[in-house]
Amino acid sequence: xxxxxxxxxxxxxxxxxxxxxxxxxxxxxxxxxxxxxxxxxxxxxxxxxxxxxxxxxxxxxxxxxxxxxxxxxxxxxxxxxxxxxxxxxxxxxxxxxxxxxxxxxxxxxxxxxxxxxxxxxxxxxxxxxxxxxxxxxxxxxxxxxxxxxxxxxxxxxxxxxxxxxxxxxxxxxxxxxxxxxxxxxxxxxxxxxxxxxxxxxxxxxxxxxxxxxxxxxxxxxxxxxxxxxxxxxxxxxxxxxxxxxxxxxxx
Amino acid sequence: xxxxxxxxxxxxxxxxxxxxxxxxxxxxxxxxxxxxxxxxxxxxxxxxxxxxxxxxxxxxxxxxxxxxxxxxxxxxxxxxxxxxxxxxxxxxxxxxxxxxxxxxxxxxxxxxxxxxxxxxxxxxxxxxxxxxxxxxxxxxxxxxxxxxxxxxxxxxxxxxxxxxxxxxxxxxxxxxxxxxxxxxxxxxxxxxxxxxxxxxxxxxxxxxxxxxxxxxxxxxxxxxxxxxxxxxxxxxxxxxxxxxxxxxxxxxxxxxxxxxxxxxxxxxxxxxxxxxxxxxxxxxxxxxxxxxxxxxxxxxxxxxxxxxxxxxxxxxxxxxxxxxxxxxxxxxxxxxxxxxxxxxxxxxxxxxxxxxxxxxxxxxxxxxxxxxxxxxxxxxxxxxxxxxxxxxxxxxxxxxx
Numbered sequence: 191x192x193x194x195x196x197x198x199x200x201x202x203x204x205x206x207x208x209x210x211x212x213x214x215x216x217x218x219x220x221x222x223x224x225x226x227x228x229x230x231x232x233x234x235x236x237x238x239x240x241x242x243x244x245x246x247x248x249x250x251x252x253x254x255x256x257x258x259x260x261x262x263x264x265x266x267x268x269x270x271x272x273x274x275x276x277x278x279x280x281x282x283x284x285x286x287x288x289x290x291x292x293x294x295x296x297x298x299x300x301x302x303x304x305x306x307x308x309x310x311x312x313x314x315x316x317x318x319x320x321x322x323x324x325x326x327x328x329x330x331x332x333x334x335x336x337x338x339x340x341x342x343x344x345x346x347x348x349x350x351x352x353x354x355x356x357x358x359x360x361x362x363x364x365x366x367x368x369x370x371x372x373x374x375x376x377x378x379x380x381x382x383x384x385x386x387x388x389x390x391x392x393x394x395x396x397x398x399x400x401x402x403x404x405x406x407x408x409x410x411x412x413x414x415x416x417x418x419x420x421x422x423x424x425x426x427x428x429x430x431x432x433x434x435x436x437x438x439x440x441x
Numbered sequence: 442x443x444x445x446x447x448x449x450x451x452x453x454x455x456x457x458x459x460x461x462x463x464x465x466x467x468x469x470x471x472x473x474x475x476x477x478x479x480x481x482x483x484x485x486x487x488x489x490x491x492x493x494x495x496x497x498x499x500x501x502x503x504x505x506x507x508x509x510x511x512x513x514x515x516x517x518x519x520x521x522x523x524x525x526x527x528x529x530x531x532x533x534x535x536x537x538x539x540x541x542x543x544x545x546x547x548x549x550x551x552x553x554x555x556x557x558x559x560x561x562x563x564x565x566x567x568x569x570x571x572x573x574x575x576x577x578x579x580x581x582x583x584x585x586x587x588x589x590x591x592x593x594x595x596x597x598x599x600x601x602x603x604x605x606x607x608x609x610x611x612x613x614x615x616x617x618x619x620x621x622x623x624x625x626x627x628x629x630x631x632x633x634x635x636x637x638x639x640x641x642x643x644x645x646x647x648x649x650x651x652x653x654x655x656x657x658x659x660x661x662x663x664x665x666x667x668x669x670x671x672x673x674x675x676x677x678x679x680x681x682x683x684x685x686x687x688x689x690x691x692x693x694x695x696x697x698x699x700x701x702x703x704x705x706x707x708x709x710x711x712x713x714x715x716x717x718x719x720x721x722x723x724x725x726x727x728x729x730x731x732x733x734x735x736x737x738x739x740x741x742x743x744x745x746x747x748x749x750x751x752x753x754x755x756x757x758x759x760x761x762x763x764x765x766x767x768x769x770x771x772x773x774x775x776x777x778x779x780x781x782x783x784x785x786x787x788x789x790x791x792x793x794x795x796x797x798x799x800x801x802x803x804x805x806x807x808x809x810x811x812x813x814x815x816x817x818x819x820x821x822x823x824x825x826x827x828x829x830x831x832x833x834x835x836x837x838x839x840x841x842x
Contacts (some may be wrong), residue, residue, distance in 0.1 A: 266684035300686035
């Protein structure tokens, strides 16, 4: 049993079969990549995992519990964190505040009325936030407005915000899309470090094969809404079916 | 101090000074001079300054922090006003129960309207709140004032009549709104030279409540709750995927700001025991939006400044009529005098809205952060000049060769 079990998931948008009988099992504490050409259904699958879409049939179980029908914030509270294609951070807030909010959410749950206490008195929250920033080498940026940072730093911050909640599963949606090579390599190193140091499962959707092959332990190839093969990176590299899916039949 | 950092505490001190010294600050001109009509130190007007200040401070908790633009906040002002007058009618003229009931009823009202309106965001939220406010206006103006069930007294407005129960009314208490015997209209006058300063009991009650409400709003702004509200404004998607449920946060902000509006409405009735439906009209809702944006949405002191400015314009500019203008320009030759009066007349008196509109346009275009941003720019300008002075000295003291 993997920590994330997707069984017989189907999703239709009108006449388009976006996902057809998807079965996927993600092992605990592994790095699992989902790849596939454009329109293969990667994003649809991801949206089914985090509560944005509900599949027509099938089940999605996280650690033995169904995630279907739950709101995104409930799924996050279960221990699934999501990193977006374009970094989603609180742009108008400072870096430190960005980091404090997920820690508040972890401590106080989805809602707590703490309107009179002063945030600057929340010493343990601030300490934890600064600790995470330290580990990301962003301590010197903590009073900066987060919107004014580089894309690579925003991505680091977003990943840090997710990690500060100690999630059991981290979902990344093309985390290096549109990034410069240096930023991409930094992100790869950061993710490697995370999976080495923590008990965390990482599921990653990615276009960039360089990223996929330097990180993943298992790879699932999705084509036209169905999983084609699932194997280790070495076996995927030379797989004829994968070549066919990516390059067309003539290749 | 008081759980505030130094900067916020200084801000609180400034607002305290402004509010408590208002009778002096607003009366800078001797009462026999031509400029005396620009004095605003009258009890009626000063009460409006602070009451609408409370209204705008509350509105800013919703709009400034979460970015949800409510176009129906006047409904809560009206509900507060009616509640307070009902307490006068039933219990007697002590203002305390009235003010407390206005906060409670407007809170309940805000909760009910908020649950429905907050299902949508952006322009749809604004339209929903506007619709609710107009419905409340219609209810107050006609539906709830029929002979069988008269809750609002329709067009005439709700007021206290001699045959009302007023069960706690004692013969010794004044026949006007009072706080444990202290009449809200009680006014001390202080004559210094040509100046006359008025200290009104009602005004000081409102001012003290305003200071307390300002303090509360600082605490909310600086709390984790306030941080969450700013996070909602900044990025609602990240909020959801961080495990936070945005709905109860926005609802709480909506209810709090509704209660502020209700408190303001209650105080309006406590100063003048008459509540009319026009307080709920959409123009009143729009006014508080203007006040907040003019002063600086999302800033602490902005709404207070904005409400002061708009109420000043409404009451002082509107009093300038053509006779006053002719007096001002009487030193000019006759043709020129008439020309000046014709040019300026549309912008004063009944045309004060025009001046306000032009000013609003200029501020939104050139100072999107409102008056507060204007202040900050002036401050920065001075700082830069100072630092460039020191730069000059530095370059002078180190010769090039």
